Amino acid sequence: MEKELVYLDNAATSHPKPEGVIQAMVRFMEDVGANPGRSGHRLSIEASRVIYEAREKVAQLFNICDPSRVVFGQNATEAINLGLKGLLRPGDHVITSSLEHNSVMRPLRALEKEGREVTVIPCSPEGFIDPHDVPKSIKKNTKMVFLNHGSNVVGTLQPLPEVGKICQNHSLLFFVDAAQTAGAVPIDVGRQKIDLLAFTGHKALFGPQGTGGLIIGEKVDEKKIVPLKRGGTGSRSEFEEQPDFLPDLCESGTPNGVGLAGLNAGLDFVRKLGIEKIRNHEIQLTERLLKGLQGIPGVIVYGSKDARKQCATVSFNVQGMANSEISLRLDEQFGILSRPGLHCAPSAHRTIGTFPEGTVRLSMSYLNTEEEIDITLRAVSQLAREGA
Amino acid sequence: MAQGVILFPSTHFAVRAEKLISPRFSVKLIPVPRHLSSDCGVCLRIPWEQREEIQKILEGAGVKIEGSHLLSLTKK
Numbered sequence: 001m002e003k004e005l006v007y008l009d010n011a012a013t014s015h016p017k018p019e020g021v022i023q024a025m026v027r028f029m030e031d032v033g034a035n036p037g038r039s040g041h042r043l044s045i046e047a048s049r050v051i052y053e054a055r056e057k058v059a060q061l062f063n064i065c066d067p068s069r070v071v072f073g074q075n076a077t078e079a080i081n082l083g084l085k086g087l088l089r090p091g092d093h094v095i096t097s098s099l100e101h102n103s104v105m106r107p108l109r110a111l112e113k114e115g116r117e118v119t120v121i122p123c124s125p126e127g128f129i130d131p132h133d134v135p136k137s138i139k140k141n142t143k144m145v146f147l148n149h150g151s152n153v154v155g156t157l158q159p160l161p162e163v164g165k166i167c168q169n170h171s172l173l174f175f176v177d178a179a180q181t182a183g184a185v186p187i188d189v190g191r192q193k194i195d196l197l198a199f200t201g202h203k204a205l206f207g208p209q210g211t212g213g214l215i216i217g218e219k220v221d222e223k224k225i226v227p228l229k230r231g232g233t234g235s236r237s238e239f240e241e242q243p244d245f246l247p248d249l250c251e252s253g254t255p256n257g258v259g260l261a262g263l264n265a266g267l268d269f270v271r272k273l274g275i276e277k278i279r280n281h282e283i284q285l286t287e288r289l290l291k292g293l294q295g296i297p298g299v300i301v302y303g304s305k306d307a308r309k310q311c312a313t314v315s316f317n318v319q320g321m322a323n324s325e326i327s328l329r330l331d332e333q334f335g336i337l338s339r340p341g342l343h344c345a346p347s348a349h350r351t352i353g354t355f356p357e358g359t360v361r362l363s364m365s366y367l368n369t370e371e372e373i374d375i376t377l378r379a380v381s382q383l384a385r386e387g388a
Numbered sequence: 389m390a391q392g393v394i395l396f397p398s399t400h401f402a403v404r405a406e407k408l409i410s411p412r413f414s415v416k417l418i419p420v421p422r423h424l425s426s427d428c429g430v431c432l433r434i435p436w437e438q439r440e441e442i443q444k445i446l447e448g449a450g451v452k453i454e455g456s457h458l459l460s461l462t463k464k
Binding site: 036037038039040041044045048049052055056065066067068233234235236237238243245247248 | 397398399400401402403404406407417418419420425426427428429430450452
């Protein structure tokens with residue numbers, strides 16, 4: 001009989017999903033199924049209601065008043081592309097950190113070739129930005145500061161309130177990538193002075209893949225956003241021009257109704273537990289893992305090594321072993337699912353000193369247990385002992 | 389009882405309006421009557437004499453409204 005798997009790749013996508021998420025998606029497929037906002041019959045209206053509910057819950061989770069400023073899309077990458085390409089004009093300058101994911105770096109590098117300026121602030125080897133470095137990088141044409149909230153490589157949490165305050169004082173847009181933290185770490189768009197927040201639905205919000213979105217703060221003039229795509233919205237059908245109001249401006253084509261039904265249930269799961277409870281459990285797991293890994297001879301742990309300063313993602317290597325080999329053996333010998341390599345963030349690996357080899361990444365969700373951490377620690381310990 | 393409709397820029401606002409209004413008033417989302425707009429979306433059917441009260445709630449909640457219309461009783 002196959003032994004039970006220990007899934008520790010939640011930074012890529014959370015698994016398993018809560019039962020309610022699966023049920024909500026089945027219910028949508030069986031009982032709703034229609035195209036939201038495209039007709040006036042009862043099933044179309046019901047589909048619209050499901051999406052509205054999800055939108056409202058996202059707004060409440062991040063503490064924004066107007067749910068129309070939550071724009072749904074396929075994932076955080078799409079949201080980041082929308083915010084960057086939609087708002088940065090030729091001649092604009094944007095500041096970011098060296099810990100960003102390629103979902104940010106790649107669109108920024110492309111925009112750089114098209115006349116936008118990019119400054120990358122180096123983070124410490126532990127993976128933190130020093131907020132004092134931000135004002136030093138501000139220029140006359142600086143328009144935006146982009147920062148990831150929690151690193152997908154080492155989990156480090158960046159000082160959002162400090163950077164947000166700087167952005168507010170300098171009238172810059174503050175764009176935050178919450179792919180790793182939305183649902184797992186408290187985020188308050190108002191208090192942290194966030195103007196744009198990209199989130200994914202399929203990680204700590206427990207929705208299915210293919211869901212995510214962008215929160216567009218009140219300070220952002222939606223009339224100035226260039227959408228990534230234009231098309232049918234179910235509204236203003238008499239005009240051949242794209243509607244100029246949110247969310248329709250940025251949501252063309254049939255949405256992922258079944259996915260958003262799942263996300264809606266994932267948001268319920270998170271709300272019922274409360275972010276604080278989720279965060280505390282993840283801190284406990286992370287603490288146990290960090291402490292255990294550091295006690296294994298030959299294991300190098302990266303990042304802050306302080307569970308309170310990071311989300312539930314831990315990177316490590318074993319001396320003398322390729323991380324791909326460790327990840328393979330964890331899977332084959334122990335049924336522990338991790339991720340080796342660069343995690344789509346080469347700049348972050350340069351920062352922590354693991355480029356181009358990368359690391360083994362273990363990432364937890366609320367649904368992992370201390371027992372699973374102990375199983376993992378025993379496995380890593382055995383691998384480190386055996387060596388390559 | 390005379391009925392009317394409130395029109396919104398998009399379904400998002402219509403559904404939000406339904407959620408805000410339906411606990412207190414007898415309202416229903418219906419397809420936008422063709423003589424009012426060629427939009428393919430929905431609007432909120434309301435008891436016409438309560439339109440001011442309803443509109444006040446919607447405006448207070450920041451719901452964008454395109455207009456309100458009395459549904460003609462003679463039209464068939």
